Amino acid sequence: MIRLNNITKFYPSELGNQYIFKDLNFDIPGGHNIAILGSNGAGKSTLFKILAGSEYPNKGRVETDLHLSWPVALATGIHPQMTGAENARFIGMINGVEDLDLYVNKVRHFSGLEKKFDLPVRTYSSGMKPRLAFACSVxxxxxxxxxxxxxSVGDAKFREKAREALTQKSKTANVIMVSHEMDELRHFCDSAIVLHDGELTFYNDLEQGIARYQAL
Structure with a gap:
């Protein structure tokens, strides 16, 4: 289980603080592959960043004993001055990977970056960075x-490769997923959390969650 304990998150603006969540308490149940649904601006990306620890709430905390990934498909934590190989080794190290050489080679192979893998990430195209981040995560x-x-990761060939890799991962781990593609959510997820007006509602049945989201 992942517990959101009294989470408040806002962003300052000229009109005052713009709240995404205010004193939010919610338990995300374990044992489910969950679709996160909500209108644009509802806070899906903010929730993901808070769960991943890449962004902090203004108040409250996330409590869990689970090992959560950073948002897969986003180049979060990739340093532009380091090479792909250096980024992979660093990410493996901070995530407790025992055999770093094996891990770096797996990332090299999966990313398909070839010689670019040994060049600084700042030289990568916009499509190469998320490929590296994805390969590091899986x-x-x-x-x-x-x-x-x-x-949205890479070209059509890489997207299919990514989809297959995540399908395999979802058999032994859980996923929490944001996507505007309902077919994609139906492929990976069995349940849903709908974000609306700063509140979260869990639906044990994915189709019920989708129906609620589409009715907003």
Whole structure:
């Protein structure tokens, strides 16, 4: 289980603080592959970043004993001055990977970056960075994979490769997924959380969650 304990998150603006969540308490149940649904601006990406620890709430905390990925398909934590290989080694190290050489080679192979893998990430195209981040993520055995629009990663061939890799991961781990593609959500997920007006509602049945989301 992942517990959101009294989470408040806002962003300052000229009109005052713009709240995404205010004193939010919610338990995300374990043992489910969950679709995160909500209108644009509802806070899906913010929730993902808070869960991943790449962004902090203004108040409250996330409590869990699970090992969560960063948002897969986003180049979160990739340093532009380091090479792909250096990024992979660093990410493996901070995530407790025992055999770093094996892990770096797995990332090299899966990313398909070839010689670019040994060049600084700042030289990469916009499509190469998420390929590196994705390969780094699926190379680690997380308890929960946070998946953000996986269909946007790389070209069609890589997207299919990514989809297959995540399908395999979802058999031994859980996924929490954001996507605007309902077919993609139906492929990976069995349940849903709908975000609306700063509140979260869990639906044990995915189709009920989709129906609620589409009715907003």
């Amino acid at each position: 190379g680690i055995d997380f308890d929960v994979y946070l998946i953000d629009e996986v269909t």
